[in-house]
Amino acid sequence: MTVTVHRGRWSLEDRLERGLRELPIDVPSGTASITVELSFEGGVIDLGCHGPDGFRGWSGGARRQYTVTAEWATPGYLPGELEPGTWHVWLGLHRIPPDGVPYEVKVTCSGALPPRPDETPPPRPERPPRRDLPASDGMRWLAGDLHSHTVHSDGTLTVHELACLAASRGLDFLAVTDHNTVSHHPGLPAAGAHAGITLLPGQEVTTDLGHANVFGDTGWVDFRRPSADWAAFADARGGLMSINHPLSGDCAWRHPLPAASRPRFAEIWHPTWWDRRWGAPLAWADVWRPGGVVPLGGSDFHDPDQFKNVGEPVTWVLAEDDGAAGVLGGLAAGRTSISAGPDAPVLLRVDGELIAIGADGTVLVRPDGRRAAVRGDRVRMPADGPGMHRLETHENEVIALCG
Numbered sequence: 001m002t003v004t005v006h007r008g009r010w011s012l013e014d015r016l017e018r019g020l021r022e023l024p025i026d027v028p029s030g031t032a033s034i035t036v037e038l039s040f041e042g043g044v045i046d047l048g049c050h051g052p053d054g055f056r057g058w059s060g061g062a063r064r065q066y067t068v069t070a071e072w073a074t075p076g077y078l079p080g081e082l083e084p085g086t087w088h089v090w091l092g093l094h095r096i097p098p099d100g101v102p103y104e105v106k107v108t109c110s111g112a113l114p115p116r117p118d119e120t121p122p123p124r125p126e127r128p129p130r131r132d133l134p135a136s137d138g139m140r141w142l143a144g145d146l147h148s149h150t151v152h153s154d155g156t157l158t159v160h161e162l163a164c165l166a167a168s169r170g171l172d173f174l175a176v177t178d179h180n181t182v183s184h185h186p187g188l189p190a191a192g193a194h195a196g197i198t199l200l201p202g203q204e205v206t207t208d209l210g211h212a213n214v215f216g217d218t219g220w221v222d223f224r225r226p227s228a229d230w231a232a233f234a235d236a237r238g239g240l241m242s243i244n245h246p247l248s249g250d251c252a253w254r255h256p257l258p259a260a261s262r263p264r265f266a267e268i269w270h271p272t273w274w275d276r277r278w279g280a281p282l283a284w285a286d287v288w289r290p291g292g293v294v295p296l297g298g299s300d301f302h303d304p305d306q307f308k309n310v311g312e313p314v315t316w317v318l319a320e321d322d323g324a325a326g327v328l329g330g331l332a333a334g335r336t337s338i339s340a341g342p343d344a345p346v347l348l349r350v351d352g353e354l355i356a357i358g359a360d361g362t363v364l365v366r367p368d369g370r371r372a373a374v375r376g377d378r379v380r381m382p383a384d385g386p387g388m389h390r391l392e393t394h395e396n397e398v399i400a401l402c403g
Contacts, residue, residue, distance in 0.1 A: 012100065028084055038064045052087065058179065128168075128342075143173075145174050145313075147177055149204075159184055171342070199324075213244055248272040264292075265293065270298060282390075314339050345359040346358065368387075
């Protein structure tokens with residue numbers, strides 16, 4: 001067994017000079033497990049790991065200790081061969097006060113393999129009946145949530161627990177988008193099959209200047225690179241990138257991104273849009289991409305005790321099948337609609353028509369600003385070409401969006 005200790009004090013100047021620091025550790029041959037323990041006082045320091053062969057994990061500020069072995073790893077980290085050589089502990093200097101932050105990193109390389117933690121899946125949930133929504137021939141509307149977290153980053157539920165919760169809410173798919181890691185991806189198929197829901201592989205690329213979701217089995221997106229590289233990486237590997245909660249406090253989008261590199265997808269509806277009479281997200285979308293964005297919604301679910309639940313809002317995707325490829329295909333084609341929940345009023349685009357369901361007494365707002373009253377529980381209206389349509393109350397509160 002070998003033990004390496006790094007001690008010091010990070011200053012505000014250190015953070016401003018370079019926010020991500022790499023501390024080297026020598027991993028000898030025959031190592032069966034690597035355990036990293038971080039301690040500090042004040043501020044916020046994120047934690048991650050990089051091996052000689054590449055990325056090995058990230059937990060951000062969610063934990064101060066992790067273990068990596070050939071057979072298993074702490075959630076957020078990738079199990080696999082512990083190649084001998086120089087590894088690096090990543091420290092993200094996320095919040096460093098003016099008087100600095102003293103820290104210690106202790107790394108233990110052991111030839112013994114610690115016992116693997118047990119994860120027993122919860123019982124398969126009962127799901128409510130699927131909603132009957134009009135769709136194009138050979139397709140159907142799938143109810144989903146495009147933003148959620150597990151214990152693989154800063155969520156409190158395992159992948160199995162989250163999948164069962166989402167299925168019990170009546171969702172057909174869920175994108176699991178843990179921060180800056182793909183360690184949850186291998187467990188998605190089994191957890192989805194157990195719960196009866198499609199789990200879409202995703203990751204939330206997370207930095208101080210904004211967050212973006214990448215959907216699809218693309219491999220790990222290097223959050224240290226410029227944001228234009230994230231979009232190019234996703235596109236080259238058949239994935240899709242979406243700007244997350246672009247106006248959400250200190251998580252708002254502030255990355256410089258040339259117009260030609262701006263993704264079509266944006267998480268317009270997020271729980272931080274707590275007063276939907278506030279038109280800023282809609283105005284941002286118009287400025288972000290004058291040709292129009294594909295609107296997405298996500299609960300950003302972390303914990304059952306938070307004020308938001310999975311599927312609040314719901315993103316509906318018109319898809320040819322209910323697997324991950326079908327969901328991604330529907331997203332790529334821009335066939336989306338967003339409602340406040342699984343049973344809330346919805347505005348659908350089907351075969352050149354707009355269909356408002358459960359929206360009697362609301363107002364249809366077209367992309368050019370023209371408005372019309374909706375009278376009836378299932379109303380068909382002609383669509384005016386591309387662009388984001390919406391339903392509002394008489395007080396201008398947005399209750400549904402349509403791509």
